[in-house]
Amino acid sequence: MTQTTPSANPEATPSADPAADASTTPTEPPWANDTVEFANTSSAPATWYGGTWRPFRNVIVCRMVPGSEDKVGPVFAYYDRTTRPQDLGVVGRVLLSYEGLYLHVIERKEDPEVSGQRRGLPAFQAIAEAIAPYVTPYPSYWQNPSHSVAKHFYTWVPEGEVSLDREMTVIVQRMKPGTEEDIARVFAESDAGGLPTETGVTGRWLYSMEDVFVHLLEQDRVKAAAVRENHESMRPAFAKVMANLAPYVSPYRPETWQSPRDSVARVFHRWTAPDWKPEA
Known part of the structure; x- marks a missing residue:
């Protein structure tokens, strides 16, 4: 199937991003000299x-x-x-x-x-x-x-208040289309146990787009840093989740993937x- 792509003229074809859709364009882009900074996590106020x-x-x-x-x-x-x-x-x-x-x-x-x-x-x-x-x-x-x-298909947040110092990581993987229920089931089983608390998870939201799986992971910043420093201690628990997900989820770019960190946007x-x- 031929994929439709938008024209440079948004009046002819709308933008792929629905957050960007109609007004006026300056003759000299005022953002031309701005730069971007990269980060692996995102914080909120x-x-x-x-x-x-x-x-x-x-x-x-x-x-x-x-x-x-x-x-x-x-x-x-x-x-x-x-x-x-x-x-x-x-x-x-x-x-x-x-x-x-x-x-x-x-x-x-x-x-x-x-x-x-x-x-x-x-x-x-x-x-x-x-x-x-x-x-x-x-x-x-x-x-x-x-x-x-x-498509949003799963949410988990713990009961009650959590740490005020939280960060969000966005994980991207390839998924077998149509397996949202299976993926949600694996995470629900894990989230019902102690792993989220032990690793400082304060929220989880899962989304799909055809074969793209997007995992928004919110964590207590201090606990998340400790897990990253001592990942081996949690390896058996993580390995069980990964094994259960294996029929449905895989690295988005397997030829370059070496560790879970390679799945972070x-x-x-x-x-x-x-x-x-x-x-x-």
């Missing part, structure tokens, strides 16, 4: 972590021209600085790249099915035109921007609304 609240997250999966983070990231950085996404319900954004994939985590005050606020930025068309040469659809069935939104843009926090 301490004001978000006063209790059990978590943002509602959508995950957008597209293809991205390798090495174009410095073209895409500054576009969003500029409009996140100069517009007010929080007025549309968006309070955070994380852009990541992984092996030719573009991942866009949109963090909202609440589920747009409840709030009715679905737009991601006021300057949709400007963003669409700027990123169109670099970001294109992933799924074979793509016909409109909503088809770039990954890199953050190249992070924004959180500076003047918003959850209600007490």
Whole structure:
């Protein structure tokens, strides 16, 4: 099947990323000299972590021209600085790249099915035109921007309040299409035991896009660092989970994969609304 890709003119074809969809484009890109910084984890403001609240997250999966983070990231950085996404319900954004994939985590005050606020930025068309040469659809069935939104199929969060010092890691793997229920079952069995607490897991969200499996893992920063330093002590427990997942999940790029760390996507843009926090 021939895959549809968007034109550089967003009025002719909408952007692959539904968070970028309609307005005006400046004649001189004001982000031209901006740079990006890479990180393996993403943090949120301490004001978000006063209790059990978590943002509602959508995950957008597209293809991205390798090495174009410095073209895409500054576009969003500029409009996140100069517009007010929080007025549309968006309070955070994380852009990541992984092996030719573009991942866009949109963090909202609440589920747009409840709030009715679905737009991601006021300057949709400007963003669409700027990123169109670099970001294109992933799924074979793509016909409109909503088809770039990954399917959310599993969530686990512990009961009660957790550490205020948390970080999020985004893990990307290949999955056998249609096995969401099997993958969810494996994680549910593991999360029902002591492993999440022992490794500092404070939240887990799983998403799929055809053969792409995206795992948003939130952890206590101190416990996560300790696990990374002493991974061998947890190897048997991790190995059991990996063995149970093996029929359904594999490295996205097996020819270059050597360890679980090779499945971690890199953050190249992070924004959180500076003047918003959850209600007490």
